[in-house]
Amino acid sequence: MGRxxxxxxxxxxxxxxxxxxxxxxxxxxxxxxxxxxxxxxxxHATPKRIALLxxxxxxxxxxxxxxxxxxxxxxHGNLGQSLYYGVPxxxxxxxxxxxxxxxxxxxxxxxxxxxxPLAMIAASRKDAVRDHIVRVVxxxxxGMPAFWLALILQSELAVRLQLFPVTGYGSGPLGHLxxxxxxxxxxxxALCPVVIRSLRASMLNVLGADYITTARxxxxxxxxxxxxxxxxxxxxxAVTVLGINIGFLVGGTVIVEQVFALPGIGNLMINSxxxxxxxxxxxxALVFGIMVVLVNLLTDVAYASLDPRxxxxx
Amino acid sequence: xSAISLAGTAGTAERAQPRRARWYxxxxxxxxxxxxxxxxFMVIGAPLVTSYNPDTQNLNATLQGISGQHxxxxxxxxxxxxxxLLYGGRTDLQIAFLxxxxxxxxxxxxxxxxxxxxxxxxxxxxRLVDIVVAFPFFVLIIAxxxxxxxxxxxxxxxxxxxxxxxxxxIIRGEILVAKRQEYVLAAQSGGLSNLRIMARHLxxxxxxxxxxxxxxxxxQDILAIVTLSYLGLGIQPPTPDWGTMIxxxxxxxxxxxxxxxxxxxxxxxxxxxxxLIGDGLADLLRxxxx
Amino acid sequence: xxxxxVPGQAMLEVDDLRVQIATRRGIxxxxxxxxxxxxxxxxxxxxxxxxxxxSMTLRAILGVLPPEATITSGRVVLDGADLVELPRAQLxxxxxxKIAMIFQxxxxxxxxxxxxxxQIAEGPQVHLGMNRARAAERAVELMRRVGIPDxxxxxxxxxxxxxxxxxxxxxxxxxxxxxxxxxxxxxxTTALDVTIQDQILRLLARLCRESNTSLVFVTHDLPVVxxxxxxxxVMYAGQIVERGTVQDVLTRPCHxxxxxxVRSAPDVDHVRASLVPIPGAPPSLVHPPAGCRFHPRCKFAxxxxxxxxxxxxxxxxxRSTACLHFERCLDELRTEGADR
Numbered sequence: 001m002g003r004x005x006x007x008x009x010x011x012x013x014x015x016x017x018x019x020x021x022x023x024x025x026x027x028x029x030x031x032x033x034x035x036x037x038x039x040x041x042x043x044h045a046t047p048k049r050i051a052l053l054x055x056x057x058x059x060x061x062x063x064x065x066x067x068x069x070x071x072x073x074x075x076h077g078n079l080g081q082s083l084y085y086g087v088p089x090x091x092x093x094x095x096x097x098x099x100x101x102x103x104x105x106x107x108x109x110x111x112x113x114x115x116x117p118l119a120m121i122a123a124s125r126k127d128a129v130r131d132h133i134v135r136v137v138x139x140x141x142x143g144m145p146a147f148w149l150a151l152i153l154q155s156e157l158a159v160r161l162q163l164f165p166v167t168g169y170g171s172g173p174l175g176h177l178x179x180x181x182x183x184x185x186x187x188x189x190a191l192c193p194v195v196i197r198s199l200r201a202s203m204l205n206v207l208g209a210d211y212i213t214t215a216r217x218x219x220x221x222x223x224x225x226x227x228x229x230x231x232x233x234x235x236x237x238a239v240t241v242l243g244i245n246i247g248f249l250v251g252g253t254v255i256v257e258q259v260f261a262l263p264g265i266g267n268l269m270i271n272s273x274x275x276x277x278x279x280x281x282x283x284x285a286l287v288f289g290i291m292v293v294l295v296n297l298l299t300d301v302a303y304a305s306l307d308p309r310x311x312x313x314x
Numbered sequence: 315x316s317a318i319s320l321a322g323t324a325g326t327a328e329r330a331q332p333r334r335a336r337w338y339x340x341x342x343x344x345x346x347x348x349x350x351x352x353x354x355f356m357v358i359g360a361p362l363v364t365s366y367n368p369d370t371q372n373l374n375a376t377l378q379g380i381s382g383q384h385x386x387x388x389x390x391x392x393x394x395x396x397x398x399l400l401y402g403g404r405t406d407l408q409i410a411f412l413x414x415x416x417x418x419x420x421x422x423x424x425x426x427x428x429x430x431x432x433x434x435x436x437x438x439x440x441r442l443v444d445i446v447v448a449f450p451f452f453v454l455i456i457a458x459x460x461x462x463x464x465x466x467x468x469x470x471x472x473x474x475x476x477x478x479x480x481x482x483x484i485i486r487g488e489i490l491v492a493k494r495q496e497y498v499l500a501a502q503s504g505g506l507s508n509l510r511i512m513a514r515h516l517x518x519x520x521x522x523x524x525x526x527x528x529x530x531x532x533x534q535d536i537l538a539i540v541t542l543s544y545l546g547l548g549i550q551p552p553t554p555d556w557g558t559m560i561x562x563x564x565x566x567x568x569x570x571x572x573x574x575x576x577x578x579x580x581x582x583x584x585x586x587x588x589x590l591i592g593d594g595l596a597d598l599l600r601x602x603x604x
Numbered sequence: 605x606x607x608x609x610v611p612g613q614a615m616l617e618v619d620d621l622r623v624q625i626a627t628r629r630g631i632x633x634x635x636x637x638x639x640x641x642x643x644x645x646x647x648x649x650x651x652x653x654x655x656x657x658x659s660m661t662l663r664a665i666l667g668v669l670p671p672e673a674t675i676t677s678g679r680v681v682l683d684g685a686d687l688v689e690l691p692r693a694q695l696x697x698x699x700x701x702k703i704a705m706i707f708q709x710x711x712x713x714x715x716x717x718x719x720x721x722x723q724i725a726e727g728p729q730v731h732l733g734m735n736r737a738r739a740a741e742r743a744v745e746l747m748r749r750v751g752i753p754d755x756x757x758x759x760x761x762x763x764x765x766x767x768x769x770x771x772x773x774x775x776x777x778x779x780x781x782x783x784x785x786x787x788x789x790x791x792x793t794t795a796l797d798v799t800i801q802d803q804i805l806r807l808l809a810r811l812c813r814e815s816n817t818s819l820v821f822v823t824h825d826l827p828v829v830x831x832x833x834x835x836x837x838v839m840y841a842g843q844i845v846e847r848g849t850v851q852d853v854l855t856r857p858c859h860x861x862x863x864x865x866v867r868s869a870p871d872v873d874h875v876r877a878s879l880v881p882i883p884g885a886p887p888s889l890v891h892p893p894a895g896c897r898f899h900p901r902c903k904f905a906x907x908x909x910x911x912x913x914x915x916x917x918x919x920x921x922x923r924s925t926a927c928l929h930f931e932r933c934l935d936e937l938r939t940e941g942a943d944r
Binding site: 016017018020021023024028029031032138139140142143144145146147148151152155159160247248250251252254255258266269270274281284285288289290292293 | 441442444445446447448449450451452453454456457458460461462530533536537540541544545546547557560564567568571574575577578581582583584585586588589590593
């Protein structure tokens with residue numbers, strides 16, 4: 001079978017999940033107590049506007065038919081119209097998406113850069129002082145509110161020491177890297193506890209394995225041993241854990257974008273919440289859902305690529 | 315196989331420790347429990363610790379620093395920070411501890427059904443899990459709270475609707491393994507009803523993992539509550555809460571850093587206590603698997 | 605055939621080696637004063653039951669002990685240098701070119717995510733300074749030598765794609781890759797099928813003969829050691845209790861433990877009246893019995909056996925035993941022979 005067939009098969013299996021995601025996004029509107037249209041319009045509600053929304057969303061029709069309408073529009077790339085901006089939701093999302101993607105990747109890279117050395121230090125001498133020190137980090141990090149850390153970093157490093165811009169996206173690739181460093185660092189720190197823990201555990205597992213003894217018995221020197229034998233095996237379970245927690249990575253960006261005023265889809269979503277712009281909220285939630293589904297697929301592919309015992313003929 | 319395979323290994327035998335033995339010997343568990351006890355005492359016994367009222371404004375004494383009268387100073391409306399910290403803890407912890415129960419119960423039930431019966435029940439429930447899990451936790455919570463309206467009630471509903479999945483997965487996994495054990499077969503051949511088997515035989519054995527997870531879940535819930543309140547979607551003023559405190563104080567970060575910093579530290583410390591307990595329990599109940 | 609060592613002088617000399625393991629129940633004296641000599645081209649067997657310390661001895665020689673275990677005293681002298689004192693960097697240079705090791709479980713002893721060829725080629729790359737291509741050639745050569753069919757293609761296979769016997773051949777290839785003087789074998793055939801066992805043993809014996817490589821072969825299986833080795837040392841509770849040639853030790857055991865082993869082993873050639881297991885259980889190595897460690901299970905035990913911890917002493921030109929009353933074993937054999 002081959003990599004392409006594997007990906008396609010997985011994609012097919014994901015379709016029911018993706019459909020489910022759309023169903024939930026669709027249903028959000030129906031959880032609103034009372035008349036959704038009236039609630040959403042709030043103080044702007046006039047009978048004419050309410051009627052307009054009812055017609056736009058087909059709220060008079062049976063549920064299934066509404067969903068069909070929703071899906072029909074979706075497939076044609078129509079996520080509705082923003083109530084606040086009056087422009088298509090899809091356009092809003094595509095213009096804001098790159099920032100968020102940048103942030104996610106940046107945070108992921110920083111997260112790895114921080115976690116791997118720490119996990120290595122801890123695993124190299126189990127139960128020693130350095131191990132305990134490193135293990136405290138996740139304990140503190142798990143309970144740390146991301147937005148709080150964001151505020152503090154912002155206040156100290158951006159406002160006070162002026163090392164970074166306080167808010168915004170910057171311009172040009174270097175500008176982006178500079179401006180997004182603090183937000184990415186915040187998200188990375190939020191991710192680190194989970195990654196450090198699982199990496200440390202899998203490294204300890206690997207270090208105790210027989211094939212490491214074989215490699216030592218072969219006289220393989222330290223650094224080569226670590227990279228080719230230990231790390232190469234230890235990342236496999238860690239990739240799975242990372243995949244499972246990707247939801248948190250992505251979710252963390254939402255609040256961080258808010259604090260640093262980055263023009264990403266998370267910020268878009270929160271602002272839309274305050275502006276009671278439901279179609280945008282629904283659209284962003286949907287996009288998030290699909291994104292996570294795709295990332296899970298990527299994780300599966302990565303896992304299969306890394307572990308030859310799994311391979312693509314499954 | 316050679317015939318010279320005499321009795322096992324000499325010297326290094328390690329017997330598996332009996333389950334509840336020596337819980338007080340686990341440093342993590344002990345430290346966490348003590349820390350949590352201190353926190354709970356201060357938070358529940360707030361009226362004993364501080365004489366101020368969290369809502370009393372004193373516009374003559376706004377934004378004061380640390381002093382003998384106000385241990386952590388006052389905020390922009392002259393309210394005593396220390397008092398608000400304790401009462402805010404009450405609000406947040408109360409909701410978090412209560413909020414963890416509903417997903418626990420719902421998830422355990424669904425997970426048990428999925429694991430025990432398998433087949434279509436399993437497929438449907440796990441599909442549902444996949445779908446809910448596809449949304450980032452916060453995104454879904456925020457969207458749900460927005461839709462349902464701000465306030466504690468929405469928080470409970472949102473957390474329940476989103477949080478049950480982890481418990482379902484854990485319990486299902488444990489049951490899949492446990493139902494092959496001999497005592498289950500014995501119960502089934504003894505003619506016991508499925509419900510009875512699940513409730514009285516399987517559940518007590520598999521619930522431990524869920525309880526351990528619940529510790530980290532409470533931490534997550536605290537973070538969710540605090541984040542929602544920071545955004546203005548959670549606990550509404552004037553009810554004191556750590557999230558609103560952080561939000562209120564953020565404009566004064568450079569001058570009066572304690573207003574925003576201290577509540578965050580409170581969250582971290584509470585999270586630390588709960589994580590220690592969770593880790594300690596995990597070590598205790600499954601030795602050698604930290 | 606290369607010149608190995610100085611004829612007549614031991615290539616490897618283990619002198620009073622002691623290894624301790626820190627466990628929750630106390631300090632385990634896993635290896636308690638083991639001395640061994642291996643000449644060039646010689647195959648020495650080390651037998652004993654599980655927990656007797658034989659694997660630990662091998663690991664201590666190479667310095668690949670688990671983290672809880674430490675060498676507390678003793679020397680391991682290879683070509684004049686004491687390996688115990690050697691710093692890690694130096695030790696790494698010895699592992700491979702001078703001493704190699706073969707492990708029991710080939711599935712877990714091979715890196716699962718690395719192809720088999722590069723694993724064999726790694727040694728030459730690191731120690732013999734070969735580049736990738738040259739090392740790969742050598743790996744293919746070695747694979748052919750150990751009897752792996754279609755080596756050029758199998759070079760790129762992963763360990764899980766091989767059968768147990770083939771994987772062990774890969775391990776042997778790895779061990780031979782840098783032309784070592786000594787190969788330490790830790791129960792290499794225990795995990796294999798009986799038929800495959802035989803093939804692997806013959807292969808090992810032949811290869812070592814061809815290149816005059818020494819072997820230290822650890823096993824709990826008497827027939828196996830008889831097939832491969834000339835010299836034999838018997839271990840019990842962390843100590844060597846008897847030494848001599850394989851032939852001599854197995855036909856005329858001079859220690860009650862060896863006697864027990866021989867009697868409890870099924871012998872295909874001579875049908876025994878009955879298999880006699882050794883009564884009792886192996887002793888705790890945290891608090892070993894006073895005096896001779898075997899005395900609680902020994903039918904010949906006397907007063908003095910509970911007092912002094914007997915050490916190996918020579919009873920003949922190439923024979924030593926640690927039993928104070930070894931003649932009783934020989935008497936026992938004579939009566940048994942008379943009964944047949």
